[in-house]
Amino acid sequence: MRRLACALIGATALLAVQQAAAATKLTIATVNNGDMIRMQKLTDDFTARNPGIELDWVTMEENVLRQKVTTDIATKGGQYDIMTIGTYEVPIWAKQGWLVPLDNLGPSYDVDDLLPSIRNGLSLGGKLYAAPFYGESSMTMYREDLFEKAGLTMPEAPSWDFIAEAARKITDKAHEVYGICLRGKAGWGENMAFLTAMSNSFGARWFDMKWQPQFDGKAWKDTLKFYVDLMHDAGPPGASSNGFNENLALFQSGKCGMWIDATVAASFVSDPKESKVADKVGFALAPDRGLGKRANWLWAWSLAIPSGSNKKAAAEKFIAWATSKDYLKLVASKDGWANVPPGTRKSLYDNPAYRKAAAFADMTLKSIQAADPTHPTVDPVPYVGVQFVAIPQFQGIGTAVGQQFSAALAGTTSVDQALKNAQALTEREMKRGGYIK
Template sequence: MPLPFRLRPAAVRARPGARPCAPSGGRRPILLSLSLTLLAVLLAGSAPVVAQERPRPTDRARPPVDVVVATVNNAHMIELQRQSAQFEQANPDIRLRWLTLEESTLRQRVASAVLRGGAQYDVVTIGLYETQVWGRQGWLQALKPPPAWDEADLLPAIRQGLSIDGRLHALPFYGESSMLMYRKDLAERHNVRLPERPTWRQVADAASRMHDPSEGVHGICLRGKPGWGDNMALILTMVNAHGGQWFDMGWRPQVDSPPWQAAVGLYVDLMRRYGPPGAEADSYNELLARFRQGQCAIWVDATIAASFLEDPAGSQVAGRVGYTLAPQAVTAKGAGWLWAWTLAVPVGSRQPEAARRFVAWASSRAYVAQVARTRGWAAVPTGTRRSTYRESGFQRAAAAFYAAELRALDAINPDDATVPRSPYQGVQYAAIPEFQTIGIAVGQQIAAALAGRQTVAQALQAAQRLAEQEMRRAGYY
């Protein structure tokens, strides 16, 4: 659900050489139609989350300061909490307090707190989208890690996506693109050959040949759950690959254009023919479980999934998965997405110096080495640093997929992700405040088409009207 406030277009400054994230005709000052009453209702509507604490060394002369970290409940972030005891031992003047939340709850809680000044949390886990939008609004502190942190070691797309006017506004914990994952054993059995960068038509042919419901195998599994970070993340890469975009240079939505019709039509057809039943409820976690259980022949999703597919302790298909770049159509531009979970410090942090010290440690090469030493190279966060992919230990642990993952990340340019010129930054999103509302609404219409409640044409016509209304209301044209 979108938050009960609207961010009006502000005078957003684009980085030198980058395309602007604002209407060319100028923008009104930002209007925040969010009252304290609405905030109280929002925060009261969720049960309180109790911070996790454990005994720590204390300094009687100077008690440690509390640094509150709001983060998402995924495997890498849970590992960060385990590893953070090392940070506290090395920094006895800092005590970490963790709030671990499900992704949608995290977004809502953090957005509300940052909008109010950010004093509730000292460190927030956010994505590339929030980094760009909130950073340009002045809600995040610019970060300058120490020289040993090695900013030049960041993968170019990640560094670019987290920088505003050349300064980092969040530090990356792990990053990802998207790629195609497929069952090599099934492909061999059905004489399927997939090149390093297949086309969506080749994918459709492969899915039809490997689809075998009698064996409990679906030809293809794709995200169906509605949301700008759920089904729309995948669909937008399909739209890009078919030559489409979110908005033209006049900020007019293009949701009912021919590239959208081709991409969404193919998506719905694939899922109805060869996808699992009830696909409109599936997102990353559900599809990861399906693929690990051997229920999917082909899956196009986050590169970060590969390490879980190759884990023999939890995956029935470990050692039997092949990896290619995300499929193209008329172009490969924007065919794979770009995302990162990052650590940022809101401007209202009560302990900014301590918070900056923690996020620099958690995103450092030293942290990667610590995880490798204590948990093994298969457990390290990936997708952010070139040095990780050069480590022989990581190459051995991730031999099945690390090269494909790096190729996918190197293939992305978030400032040039569409064939027609676009006024926004982002691959599978547009870095403007209004995008969340639009992305959710469009995702819901497409999910309804997937469920058979309306046609693709009806879904895109309705989505276009909703997008136009939102952009007009916000003053873009």
Template sequence: MSRRPLFVVISALVMTLAACSGAGGSGSSSDGDSKTITALMVGNPQMEDIAKLTADSFTKETGITVKFTILPENELRDKVTQDVATQGGQYDVVTIGAYEAPIWAKNGWLHELSSYADKDSGYDSADLLQPMVKSLSGEDGKLYAAPFYGESSFLMWNKELFAAKGITMPERPTWQQVAGFAAQLNDKQAGVAGICLRGLPGWGEVFAPLTTVVNTFGGTWFEKDWTPKVNSPEFTEATKFYVDLVRQYGEAGASQAGFTECLNTFGQGKAAMWYDATSAAGTLEDASASKVAGKVGYAYAPVNKTKSSGWLWAWAWAMPKTTKQADAAWQFVSWATGKEYEKLVGEKMGWSRLPAGKRASTYDLPEYKQSATAFADITLKAIEEADPTNPGLQPRPALGVQFVGIPEFADLGTKVSQEVASAIAGKTTVEKALADGQKLAEDVAEKYRK
């Protein structure tokens, strides 16, 4: 693979995949008994890989063509929610996460997948990591989305930049230590930020890392009795800390930087640290896509008052109830989330790029263990440590580490995130942003109190 930016621009990717991508209703294709299914997925590196591998592997083996539509995270969330919630029926398989799966299962919008997996002799459901299974299951205990890759969060740091300053990163740093390191390593003259942190609006963008900071500072969106705490001293302290840190020592244009932008920034050696998803490590360790491959250290998610603070997430394949190609859709889901697909990625794309974090057997693969030595163990431990039932210092009314597992949180989190992004951009204050957020949270809480 030629050296290229870490994340291919979505429009360019879609153009290059024109032969096998695009939206449209499902149905049989015109040539014989072959079938075509439509897939809508988030534009992360692991999805880029599957779009490139499908035609020469899955389609050749099954005769099933997959038409991909690939979108950035915020756009993906809007598009998939619109299609699935309105029963639009445009897609046969979609990528959703640990937030949507149980809620949409309860709404009756998704096929349950346990029965398909049980009949699939080669699937081995028992090999799936239990934190991922639980996060993607409904109240009935059945699986409603199959994990494509799972993740927690950790702190990534540039070992060369740290060595040059004589700084040692502890295995379990505090946020105060991280802030101190960022101050020492921030070098505007060299174009190197002390740290990269998401600032892009979106409940799954800036509030993914920020809510973990709130948790470990002792804050919460809601207390057990649904008392909203968005403008509480703890929530405010955490948010001010985060906003000040990224404003003083973060990347340029932080209020518009999400996962993809920080992946590019850190991967090009333009940031000394990055706190984000464990799934980023596979791309960072790919020398064909990253300038810092072999130079990255990995530490547990920084803490303040809690023992750990990593999030828990899975990007997973789900089948909307509206699909008319359920059997063909399951064949794709089974292939995409199975053991053989991981080996295919390793052989074709590089072993560090496996969509890991979902199967126990992944961590027994000799090739993966060798290529992922720097981050495999800490990723698995971070996933196991994440506790969606008790991620902070007080009981919660709903499940979730970096989100609140209720339908209203997508709108609430997104609206508050817009205010926080404005604070990062210097257009408002944290106090004003959270005061407005408290009013929105009170409206949500009133519904649940009743």
């Protein structure tokens, strides 16, 4: 009996070793945003349904993630089986053959339910190359109690002049309440996402129709001066180091009167578990300058498979799970409908339970639908993209320009010098790229 028992134990142990060896491990690179962190906590649901797949998470700050995944995919490093990338990278990388088309997401996935503008931004030649985990535009979030105290009423569609006047009026630096929080951290997807969208509303553009950079024009000077002056008067200290996560923390702790940023933040500032001001938040469209364009962008954090991965079938199973209608229901069952990842599916905005729970649902959808990547500026441009320019060189140029503008906000250089430097470095890189002579 003892021998039999030992044999059975040995066989069981061997089977366990064999099963472990047979398991497919997916390495997933992702960003440290709240929705992604929630996804990691819920992946027991996926592994229970797919016992042969293990998940290894590599979670990074936004700028670091962009750098790491770009380097890995361009050098065919093969570190990751699934990458979290955005609307900028997908069509460029798909054209290079760096991404796998998502052809097998399953019969219940319902690709046609994806919001058209979000789906189009993640497609090339009619094929989907990344599945959106959440989609966003940008909008104005504000403290209704501070506005009431100051005798102000936020319009649904505010102007930049109103925003500036209100920000200065509700600032109370003695009590660490700042009228407005805006991105200042350098990065093409950090401060330049905000400033490019803002510049569109001021009539600026990155390039004219001949690909000549436009930072030496009046519209960019008006944009950057308005931003720097406003942040000096009504922004928090150290704003040149603040990106999305830092400003979110400031707003949640009651230190921001207004915050113009990603619509995805709405559920976090409205969550009483996370936000001290959850019951005092109102929402409005991103501001305009009266020129026909608002400062709202279009983006989707999405999951894609690099062509170097040899675990494509397992990776596609995970992506189908994480971006499905059923995943939205899973989040709702755990954390409530207001906290499901927004901005990807038409059916979510047709869902009465979601619309009732999420006071920001209509404003989010309006903002996403108002963004037009094919006509992002007042004057015509040769590029596609609202808060970015969809050319391979933009990642480097955008970050370099972002460093100049962050320095202007910090006061280590002037607005004029920052713009002069931006013009020179952009001209240099566009010549290297063959766009201009």
